[in-house]
Amino acid sequence: MIDKLEFFIALAREEHFGRAAEECGVTQPTLSAAIRQLEDTLGVMLVQRGSRYKGLTPEGQRVLEWARRIVGDARTMREEIRAARLGLSGHITIAAIPTALAMVSRLTTPFREKHPDVTFSILSRNSLEVLSLLSNFEIDAGFTYIENEPLGKVTTVPLYYERYHLITSTGNILSDRKTVTWAEVGRLPLCLLTPDMQNRRIINLHLREAGMEAQPTLESNSMIVLFSHIRTGKWASIMPLNLAETLGFAEPIRAIPIVEPDARHLVGLVAAERTPYTPLVSALLHEARMLAAGFREVQ
Incomplete structure (x- = not known):
């Protein structure tokens, strides 16, 4: 059967x-x-x-x-x-929204140190795909936004807040500012994630609230593509600061906080809601809760 x-x-x-x-x-x-x-x-x-x-x-x-x-x-x-026979072992598949990919290692690295017989596959997917893959047993867990759109029957572990910055090159418009507004950013030639990404929908919303419409001159579903264009000195983008820092930037790249509003959106680990969890997922959720406690100490 x-x-x-x-x-x-x-x-x-x-x-x-x-x-x-x-x-x-x-x-x-x-x-x-x-x-x-x-x-x-x-x-x-x-x-x-x-x-x-x-x-x-x-x-x-x-x-x-x-x-x-x-x-x-x-x-x-x-x-x-x-x-019970062999100890914790096996394979874990995690899907993550593009802006969270750089944060996945904060979970997988300490997990594997404790459980060296566990291996991982990490997939880049949009938020709707993360939930679909969970419901179809194609992944064990996902990194996604947990406050903005309906999640369905999932267990969530809130991890950290995304805060948005203008990522641009020194010498570009607004690059000498300490802060910028969403209205000001909306006038720049931006490269952004594609519209199927929830991060893009969030950015569209904040620009619209500032009376602007997102009109990017380049779109991609890859954060690496966006960052490579920023490095040319001819483009700017809107990214969470933790992602930009992980990708690595120094002079001549600047990260400038976007205010009015100083928006933040919660990202967390999600797993299909069920009792009991598999031993792997149960251990992963436990590790995620420990990670979340560490994030709270520094936020």
Whole structure:
């Protein structure tokens, strides 16, 4: 039953029988037969069928919720048994919004010092993708904003506040200022994250509140791309200070606080809400809470 539920979850995620079968490492006929057997067992149609996948039935949507819960519990059980025999080991996948990527090492480094048999994969994703990946069991945890948009059923560990600065080169407009306003920044030729990023939506909001509209001359989903353009001396951007410091800047790059308002937005670790957590996720949440306590001491 568990393997059939895993096939069903993969199909709902991929929305394509062939891709779901490939992901599960089986043939398409095998996956299709497993879904039909699941339907026969439950006595309901789960998938709207035609010449291709057309989505889940209302019953299929409800079964998907149960499937995620059951598969999650089964994985937790297997990990608990393994941890009891071998100690904490395995692999953790974390997705992070671009502005938080540089902060992930603050969590993973002390975690792995305590648990050397654990390995990591770190993915760059926007905030909506982080939540989607969590619900589909494709990641174990995520770094994202936790106050601005609905998160759904997740456990959150607040970590730190983003505060926004104008990042520009010495000699550029406003580069000699101690502070700048959002209205002043809105008049500059900016390079910003793409509109699908929540950081960009936050920046758009603050500029709009200042009577400006964001009209960037360059957009990218990579903070490295933005920073490389700033280094040319021809561009400026809006970034959280902790990110800019991690990327590394000195003369001739300046970070100038943006005021009116002095905005801040909370970033934290999120994990799918469930009881019990897998041993890996439970240990990761514990480490995140210790990290959060350290952030509070310096903020």
